[in-house]
Amino acid sequence: MGIFLVATFILLLLIGIPIAFVIGIVALLGITNIEYIPEVTVPMKMVNGLDSFVLLAVPLFILAANLMNSGKISERLVQFALAIVGSIKGGLAQANVLVSMMFAGVSGASQADTAGVGKILIPSMKENGYDTETSVGVTAASSTVGVIIPPSIPMVIFAGITNASVGALFLAGIIPGILVAVAMMIFVYIIAKKKDFRSYERVSAKTFFKLLADSIPALLTPIIIVGGIVTGVFTATESAAIASVYTLLISMFYYRTLKIKELPKILFDTLALSSLSLFALAAASGLGELMSYYQLGVQAQEFFTNYVDAKWVFILITIAFFLFIGTFMDAIPAMILFVPVIMPTAAEFGVDPVQLGLIVVMTLAIGLITPPYGLCLLLAAKIGELPVERSFRAVLPFMAIIIAVLVFIAFFPDVAMHIPKLINPSLF
Amino acid sequence: MDKAVKFVERIQIALGLFFLTVFFVVILFQIATRHLGISIIWTEEVATYSFIWSVLMGAAIMVNRREHFNFDVIQKKLKGKMKLGLNLFNDAVLIVFNIALLSYGIDVVNQFWDYTWTSLPDMKMGYIWIAVPIMAATMILYSTNHLIRHVKEFLGKGVQS
Amino acid sequence: ACGGSDEGSGDSGSEGEGSSDSIKIVAAHNQTNEENPYQDGLLKFKEVAESESDGNIEVEVHAGTIGTSESELVEKLKTGAADVVLVSPGFMTSTGIDEVNLFAFPYLFDSYDHWESVVQGEVGDEMGQIINEESNNDFKLLGYWTAGVRHYYGKEPINSMDDLEGKTLRTQTSGVISDFWEQTGAVPTSVAWGELYQALQQDTVDSAENAYPYFVQQDHHNTDNGQYITETGHDYTTRFLLTNGNKFDEYTEEQQEIINQAAEASVEAEWESLYSQEDEYKEIAQEDGAEINQIDRQPFIDLAKPLQDEYAEEYGVTDLLEKVREAK
Ligand code: NA
Ligand code: NA
Numbered sequence: 001m002g003i004f005l006v007a008t009f010i011l012l013l014l015i016g017i018p019i020a021f022v023i024g025i026v027a028l029l030g031i032t033n034i035e036y037i038p039e040v041t042v043p044m045k046m047v048n049g050l051d052s053f054v055l056l057a058v059p060l061f062i063l064a065a066n067l068m069n070s071g072k073i074s075e076r077l078v079q080f081a082l083a084i085v086g087s088i089k090g091g092l093a094q095a096n097v098l099v100s101m102m103f104a105g106v107s108g109a110s111q112a113d114t115a116g117v118g119k120i121l122i123p124s125m126k127e128n129g130y131d132t133e134t135s136v137g138v139t140a141a142s143s144t145v146g147v148i149i150p151p152s153i154p155m156v157i158f159a160g161i162t163n164a165s166v167g168a169l170f171l172a173g174i175i176p177g178i179l180v181a182v183a184m185m186i187f188v189y190i191i192a193k194k195k196d197f198r199s200y201e202r203v204s205a206k207t208f209f210k211l212l213a214d215s216i217p218a219l220l221t222p223i224i225i226v227g228g229i230v231t232g233v234f235t236a237t238e239s240a241a242i243a244s245v246y247t248l249l250i251s252m253f254y255y256r257t258l259k260i261k262e263l264p265k266i267l268f269d270t271l272a273l274s275s276l277s278l279f280a281l282a283a284a285s286g287l288g289e290l291m292s293y294y295q296l297g298v299q300a301q302e303f304f305t306n307y308v309d310a311k312w313v314f315i316l317i318t319i320a321f322f323l324f325i326g327t328f329m330d331a332i333p334a335m336i337l338f339v340p341v342i343m344p345t346a347a348e349f350g351v352d353p354v355q356l357g358l359i360v361v362m363t364l365a366i367g368l369i370t371p372p373y374g375l376c377l378l379l380a381a382k383i384g385e386l387p388v389e390r391s392f393r394a395v396l397p398f399m400a401i402i403i404a405v406l407v408f409i410a411f412f413p414d415v416a417m418h419i420p421k422l423i424n425p426s427l428f
Numbered sequence: 429m430d431k432a433v434k435f436v437e438r439i440q441i442a443l444g445l446f447f448l449t450v451f452f453v454v455i456l457f458q459i460a461t462r463h464l465g466i467s468i469i470w471t472e473e474v475a476t477y478s479f480i481w482s483v484l485m486g487a488a489i490m491v492n493r494r495e496h497f498n499f500d501v502i503q504k505k506l507k508g509k510m511k512l513g514l515n516l517f518n519d520a521v522l523i524v525f526n527i528a529l530l531s532y533g534i535d536v537v538n539q540f541w542d543y544t545w546t547s548l549p550d551m552k553m554g555y556i557w558i559a560v561p562i563m564a565a566t567m568i569l570y571s572t573n574h575l576i577r578h579v580k581e582f583l584g585k586g587v588q589s
Numbered sequence: 590a591c592g593g594s595d596e597g598s599g600d601s602g603s604e605g606e607g608s609s610d611s612i613k614i615v616a617a618h619n620q621t622n623e624e625n626p627y628q629d630g631l632l633k634f635k636e637v638a639e640s641e642s643d644g645n646i647e648v649e650v651h652a653g654t655i656g657t658s659e660s661e662l663v664e665k666l667k668t669g670a671a672d673v674v675l676v677s678p679g680f681m682t683s684t685g686i687d688e689v690n691l692f693a694f695p696y697l698f699d700s701y702d703h704w705e706s707v708v709q710g711e712v713g714d715e716m717g718q719i720i721n722e723e724s725n726n727d728f729k730l731l732g733y734w735t736a737g738v739r740h741y742y743g744k745e746p747i748n749s750m751d752d753l754e755g756k757t758l759r760t761q762t763s764g765v766i767s768d769f770w771e772q773t774g775a776v777p778t779s780v781a782w783g784e785l786y787q788a789l790q791q792d793t794v795d796s797a798e799n800a801y802p803y804f805v806q807q808d809h810h811n812t813d814n815g816q817y818i819t820e821t822g823h824d825y826t827t828r829f830l831l832t833n834g835n836k837f838d839e840y841t842e843e844q845q846e847i848i849n850q851a852a853e854a855s856v857e858a859e860w861e862s863l864y865s866q867e868d869e870y871k872e873i874a875q876e877d878g879a880e881i882n883q884i885d886r887q888p889f890i891d892l893a894k895p896l897q898d899e900y901a902e903e904y905g906v907t908d909l910l911e912k913v914r915e916a917k
Contacts, residue, residue, distance in 0.1 A: 016503045017518055018496030020487075025525050036613050040532045040539070041670045043560045048661050050480045053472055053781070056455065059448065059479070163783045232791035234459060235784065241455045264445070271444050275486025276496060282483070292654040293615075330497070340654070372499055469767075469779055539667060544683050546660070553683070 005030050013328065019373070020280040023333060027286035034293060042286045049285025049336065050278060053237055054160035058332075059274035060240030061108030061153050064221075064247050066266050066273075068106055069116035071251025071258040073218045077102050078120050080215040083208050085185075086200030090192025092125045093138045094185055095200075100142040101149060101181045102215075105222030106243065108153040110146035110368050111273075114139060114376040118383045128198055132386050134191065137394030140380035142184055144365040144402060147331070149177030150226050151243065154331040154361045156236050157281075161339045164353035166236040167229045171420035172358050176409045183401045217250045230423060277332050284333035288340065301344040311349040315410050318342060318356075319363050326367020327374070334364055354420070355413045362406045369395045433573045437492050440566055444485035451478035470547040477545075477556050484563040491522070492570035512582045519575035526567045533560035612844060613647045614638065616673035617662055621653035622806065626866055627675055628652050630734060630830075630859030634673065638851035646844060648673075648851075666833055667727045675734060676829050679761060686723045687904040689716065689829070691913070693761075694900065695769045696886070696893040698825035701738070701864070703917055708733035708827065712912050726834035731852035734828040734859045736800060737867055741821045743796025744814040746882045750774065750889065759785055759797040765900045769823075772892055782807075789814040800826065802863065805870035810879040818874065818881045823889065830855065 005026050012022040028042045068074055077099050085094035096117065103113040118139045125135035147154050150170030159166040191197075203211070225243050228234040234242060251258040304314055325334045339360065346356045368376040371392050381391035409416050451474075458471035490496050506514060541554030616634060618627040628650070635648035655671060656662045659680040665671035667684075681689040691697070698704040707713060717730035747753055754774035760766060767777040775796070780788045788794045789812040796814060797804065798821070809815040830852060837845060875881060901910040 012521070013499055014502055015514060015518060016498050016500055017521055018498040020496055021522060021525060024529075025521070028525070028528060036615065037670050038668045039528070040535050040668050041665070043529055043533045044536055044664060044668070044670075047480060047484075047557065047560060048656070048658075048664075050483055051476055051658075053476060056451065056475060056479050059482075060452070060455070063452075165787065167787070232787055232793045235781075237455065238459045241452070241459065244452075245456065267445055267448060268441065271441075271448050271482060271486045272490060272493075272495065275444070275483045276490055278483045279487035279490070279496070282487075289655065292651070295649075295651075295654065297654065328499075372501065373497065375497075472779070536668075540664065542685050543664075544685065546679070546683055549682070 001030070001033055019329065020276075020283045020333075023280065023287050024283035027283065027290050030287070030290040034290075037293060041289060045286045045289040046282035049282050049288075052160055053235075054156055054166075055278065055281070057108070057156045057237045057240040058153050058278060059270055060237070060244050061151060061156075062112070062274045063266070063270045064240065064244040065107040065109060065112030065116075066269050067244060067247040067251055067258070068103070068218070069112060070262055070266050071247065071255060073247070073251060073255065073257075074099075074103065074116040075120060076211070076214050076255070077218060078117060080211045082200055083203045083211045087202040088189065088192075089199050090188050090197040091200040092121065092128055092130065093134065093188045093192060093197065096121050096125070096138045097142040097181050097184045097188060100145055101178070102219060103143075104146040104149035104177060106151075106218065106225075106247065107146050108151040108156070108240070110143045110365070111375050111379060113143040113146045114379045115383075117143070118380050122380065122384045126384075130197055131195075132384050133390060133394035134195075134197075136380045136384035136386050136391045137398060138184070138188060139384075140369050140374075140376045140391065141395050141398030141402070142181065143376050143380075144368050145177045145181050147365050147368075148173045148180060148362055150174065150222065151236075151240065152361065154335065154364060155357060156240075157332050157335055158339065158357040158361060159236070161335060162343060162353050162357065164357050167226075167232075168354045168420045169357045169361075170226050170229060171423060172354050172416045173361070174419055175416050176358065176362060176405055179405045179408075180402055183405060184398060187397065187401060214255075217254050218247075221246060277330055280330055280333045281336055284336040288337050291337065291341065296341045297344045300341050301348060304345045305348065311351065312411070314345060314349050315351065315359065318346075318359060319406065319410065322360055322363040323366060323370075326364045327370045328372060329367070330373075330375075331361070331364035331367065334367075335360065352413070352417075355410075355417070358413075358416055359406070359410050362402070362409065366399060366402050366406075369399060429573055429576060433492065433570060436566060436569060437489060440485050440489055444482050444489060447478040447482035447485065451475050451482060454478065470545075473545050473547045480556060481559050484559045488563045488566040488570065491567045492573075494574070509582065512578055515578045516575060516582060519571050519578060522571040523568055523575065526564045526571065530561050530564035530568065533557070533564050537561060610841065611645050611647070612840060613649065614672040614848075615649050615651065615655070615670070617651040617655050617665070617671045618675045619653055619657050619659050619662060621657060623652050624806075625652070626736075626802065626859050626862040627734070629862040630855045631673070631675075633858035634851045634855035637854040638847055641847045641850060642844065646847060663831075666831060667724075669833060669836060672836060673731065673830065673832050676831060677736070678827060678829075681720070681829060684724060684728075686720055688719045688723075688906050688909070690765065690904050691716070691901065691906045691909055692827035693824070694765055694893070694897045694910075695823045696890045697897065697910075697913060699822075699886075699890075699917060701735075701825060704735070704825040704827070705860075707913050707916050710916065712909050712916070715909060720829070720831075721834055724834070726838070728829075728831045729834035729837050730829055731832050731849070732830040732856040734830055734856065735863055736826040736828055737802055737863055738822050739798050739800050739824040739826060740818055741796060741798050741823075742804060742809065742815050742818040742879075744792075744817065746817040746880060747819045747821075747884060748882070749884070750892075756795040759788065759794045765896060769893055769896055772896070773889070785809065786812060798823070800867065801870040801874065802866040805874050810874045811877055816879050818879055819884050820881065821884060821889065822886060823893075 009022060009026045031037050031041055032039055081095040081099040085098050088094050099117055100113055107113055122135045122139055150173050152173060155169040156166055159169055221243055225239045228239045229236055308314060368374050371388055377391055377395060381388050454471050454475040461468050537554055537557045540557055541552060543553035545551040616631045620627050631650045635650050638646045638648050659676050662671060662674040663676055663680060666674045678689045678693040713733060720728050720730050750773050756775050757778045758770055758775040759780045760770055760777050770777045778794050780794055785797060786807055786809060789809055897910060901907045
């Protein structure tokens with residue numbers, strides 16, 4: 001039966017059935033095959049999968065990111081980033097990475113960054129003599145820090161599945177996210193020297209401070225969000241609501257770039273984007289239910305204790321597995337399906353839930369730039385008008401950077417955990 | 429058919445946006461009241477259920493607009509009748525799956541209509557479960573519309589070649 | 590779809606062969622922690638059912654794997670996706686059966702002896718019938734379990750009711766319970782269980798109430814706002830061990846008997862496990878430096894009594910309430 005379901009899954013996927021429906025169909029077929037479980041379990045589990053307070057953060061974070069883009073805050077952040085690193089070799093590419101870091105502090109997802117920043121920077125990189133590969137590669141790869149640096153939708157979902165502390169996960173993402181970005185900037189510097197990319201003129205001190213003042217309200221957002229969660233002033237969901245209200249207020253009244261009449265369009269985009277990923281989550285809950293009846297978690301635990309029995313092998317297998325899953329599945333359904341399966345084993349090997357969450361989220365972030373289903377890669381390729389195969393080749397060296405940081409963090413977790421433990425020991 | 433689809437979609441968008449807004453406002457209300465030290469117990473349930481409604485309506489709208497993520501490797505390689513045939517088949521798969529969802533969804537509504545919300549005992553769970561058959565029914569409508577268009581194209585191609 | 594023995598593991602070719610008399614029972618509770626008394630109870634159920642039936646009955650125990658929320662488990666019980674589940678009175682209410690609320694009244698019981706005699710006696714039987722009738726046989730009561738006796742714990746010990754004045758207290762927010770705490774002067778506050786540790790540590794909430802095995806396992810007694818435990822003993826909790834009545838009726842008489850026998854054994858096992866965990870975790874709390882004090886419960890009991898009367902009338906359980914009081 002298992003083989004039949006996997007074959008159906010692959011077949012339906014290949015012929016172009018939307019992935020959320022593929023998941024739902026396989027769930028229904030599987031449950032129909034188990035005589036003692038009624039088929040109504042599938043639609044029921046889909047709704048029950050959505051019936052969770054933490055999930056409300058998803059549309060709220062998406063709304064905040066949409067407001068950033070519509071309110072032209074992204075444009076200002078790009079200007080500011082250029083003012084800081086523009087004069088270095090390969091300034092535009094450097095700014096591309098830096099602005100993704102800033103964007104990551106407001107946005108819980110990565111796609112909004114690729115779309116918003118990509119639209120501005122890919123054309124202007126091309127105009128300034130960068131090859132299309134580099135422009136697309138840097139844009140797609142650097143936007144993955146969006147889900148590593150807090151806030152992060154995948155981290156919220158992981159916390160919801162495992163009951164790990166959202167605040168701790170958020171704090172744990174800061175150092176790895178910065179490491180990834182800094183390593184990318186170093187790499188960009190090296191290829192910029194080799195390919196002799198232009199640098200931007202240094203801006204005057206006056207312009208710099210004007211841009212700084214312009215960006216400060218936007219850059220305060222991460223402090224509000226993360227600070228609010230860590231000090232217990234608000235929950236993760238509430239912080240997402242505060243973030244969107246805050247971005248709404250600053251773009252309407254401080255930047256004055258957003259008009260009331262644009263709001264319905266922004267709301268519709270939020271509805272569209274969030275229901276796409278959340279419907280996939282609902283379907284995955286249905287399939288996850290099937291997997292619970294097969295007690296895959298218990299089986300995985302038995303397998304690992306019988307055949308592996310080494311924590312580091314478990315961690316490497318987890319990374320390899322989610323790397324594979326991430327190539328064709330979104331982070332949210334991937335976690336809904338497989339985090340419950342590996343949890344019992346992780347607990348047995350003494351892997352801290354926060355550490356596991358960081359590893360899983362970072363691994364799935366790589367999935368954002370791997371074909372066939374890497375949303376950021378697809379988006380950037382579309383903006384740059386570059387075939388996906390060539391975009392993927394451009395992204396490969398950056399992928400190596402993320403994997404290197406990921407493996408480093410996986411085996412020296414204290415590097416990531418230092419900040420959270422320092423700021424708030426009670427989270428552990 | 430196109431007119432009916434447009435009309436239904438418009439209502440569905442209005443519903444989706446309405447519930448998204450309700451959910452958003454209720455969350456803000458919850459934050460405000462909690463910081464004022466007033467405990468209002470229904471906010472969490474109202475927010476979550478509005479959220480469920482908006483997601484299910486949004487998912488159906490995205491079926492109409494064919495925006496659910498899928499792989500188009502094979503579709504892109506095929507041409508002419510083969511391609512249209514595959515599109516037809518895919519429409520049919522979605523319709524069959526949604527017919528199943530619709531019938532099980534109605535079953536769920538019947539079984540659990542009278543269950544009540546935890547915080548507002550006067551509210552019935554039926555108001556939530558009914559979103560499932562509504563979603564499935566509209567998905568069937570949208571997919572059937574796609575199917576009809578693909579059949580027309582398929583027949584049209586047949587005449588030409 | 591019921592009554593099958595198909596495990597769905599690969600080749601499922603044995604249709605019809607003796608599957609009519611062998612059954613599979615999916616038993617589930619919502620606690621993911623396998624050291625929970627619920628798990629001990631359901632494992633006992635499995636052991637007895639499987640050994641007494643010579644494998645004719647197979648029991649699959651799920652510790653939170655097919656649902657961590659009680660309402661989801663109740664729904665599954667009704668549709669047949671689960672066969673034996675555990676539910677608290679608060680969640681039974683949402684199925685439209687108000688009478689079960691009786692067991693959630695504060696200070697309804699004054700000791701485990703009192704509680705045991707009530708649930709094992711006339712009131713227990715009547716409640717079982719009410720549940721069965723009002724759910725149209727969807728739910729059939731197999732036995733009464735407990736999740737322990739709940740006490741107050743907070744940032745200061747309470748020596749009299751006045752000490753509760755203005756203190757935010759994390760508690761259930763359903764009718765009678767929040768009314769009761771409001772009348773003591775406390776401010777009932779809703780905090781998710783998973784977020785409570787942090788809330789107590791960071792002074793988001795002043796206090797909470799629960800049974801030793803539950804809050805000590807979560808380390809609440811090691812937080813700033815959870816280190817003073819006052820044994821208010823306001824709730825000897827009741828949990829319903831339920832099965833689906835319609836499915837139960839389809840079993841053979843012998844199978845029904847075995848299931849009842851297994852349920853009885855599970856009740857004993859769960860009580861025993863809970864009682865010993867209660868002592869164990871109280872000791873752990875003390876060793877960890879939490880302060881435990883006693884309080885005169887009479888003023889609380891006096892406060893609860895009119896509330897019990899009022900709500901009993903609303904739910905139509907005045908007779909049952911009298912019988913509970915007489916059983917003291
Ligand atoms: Na982020
Ligand atoms: Na970027």
